[in-house]
Amino acid sequence: xxxxxxxxxxxxxxxxxxxxxxxxxxxxxxxxMFWYRQFPKQSLMLMATSNEGSKATYxxxxxxxxxxxxxxxxxxxxxxxxxxxxxxxxxxxxxxRDRTGGIYTEAFFGQGTRLTVV
Amino acid sequence: xxxxxxxxxxxxVQEAETVTLSCTYDTSxxxxxxxxxxxxxxxxxxxVIRQEAYKQQxxxxxxxxVNFQKAAKSFSLKxxxxxxxxxxxxxxxxxxxxNTPLVFGKGTRLSVIA
Numbered sequence: 001x002x003x004x005x006x007x008x009x010x011x012x013x014x015x016x017x018x019x020x021x022x023x024x025x026x027x028x029x030x031x032x033m034f035w036y037r038q039f040p041k042q043s044l045m046l047m048a049t050s051n052e053g054s055k056a057t058y059x060x061x062x063x064x065x066x067x068x069x070x071x072x073x074x075x076x077x078x079x080x081x082x083x084x085x086x087x088x089x090x091x092x093x094x095x096x097r098d099r100t101g102g103i104y105t106e107a108f109f110g111q112g113t114r115l116t117v118v
Numbered sequence: 119x120x121x122x123x124x125x126x127x128x129x130x131v132q133e134a135e136t137v138t139l140s141c142t143y144d145t146s147x148x149x150x151x152x153x154x155x156x157x158x159x160x161x162x163x164x165x166v167i168r169q170e171a172y173k174q175q176x177x178x179x180x181x182x183x184v185n186f187q188k189a190a191k192s193f194s195l196k197x198x199x200x201x202x203x204x205x206x207x208x209x210x211x212x213x214x215x216x217n218t219p220l221v222f223g224k225g226t227r228l229s230v231i232a
Contacts, residue, residue, distance in 0.1 A: 031217075032217055034219045034220075038161075042224070042225075043209060043222045043223060043224045043225050044163075044209070044220075044222045045222075046219050046220075046221075049219055091161060093161075093163065095163075095220075097217065106153075106165065106168065107219075107220065109162065109163035111160070111161070111162050112161050112162070112163075
């Protein structure tokens with residue numbers, strides 16, 4: 001299957017700083033990327049959907065100014081957590097979808113990023 | 119809004135035995151897809167099996183099969199000949215047709231007893 005690489009796998013940052021998480025599709029063009037958040041022992045909650053070259057669509061309750069999503073190319077989307085606070089500590093997962101012949105493929109998941117804000 | 123419900127927070131099975139994980143969903147759409155994902159301790163999401171709503175035949179992937187009851191909006195996963203490596207969190211997921219995101223259930227933690 002297609003490979004989605006997420007980097008870093010884990011990161012620790014100080015409260016008030018910003019951290020950037022990258023999500024790359026290695027062998028396909030990701031026309032759409034989804035960002036999820038997963039708290040310990042809980043399910044994945046969709047944060048936002050981004051389509052290449054356009055602004056991300058955020059789910060209700062997700063702060064656009066705190067979680068900046070950029071999808072500038074067909075192989076890269078980034079999630080920047082700005083002015084991070086301990087409550088932002090979580091597991092963030094991206095997934096990417098290709099569009100071949102007008103039919104959308106299933107989304108492939110990155111390995112996730114564990115963010116700890118101290 | 120679509121919802122996915124997994125009523126079993128935890129399940130256990132003896133090695134080599136069979137276990138069934140339950141999932142129900144709510145939707146008014148006619149075009150949709152259902153999935154079971156496995157999340158091992160590494161937390162990498164692994165697609166186990168996929169079912170298109172328009173297909174009447176239940177999907178099967180080796181030891182994994184589903185019981186798709188469209189009228190009842192039920193989508194259970196059966197794991198046969200359970201192996202120690204099957205121990206993980208299992209998430210049932212739904213998405214409607216088109217370029218749409220997945221909606222996940224709360225998950226079922228499966229333990230396999232040697």
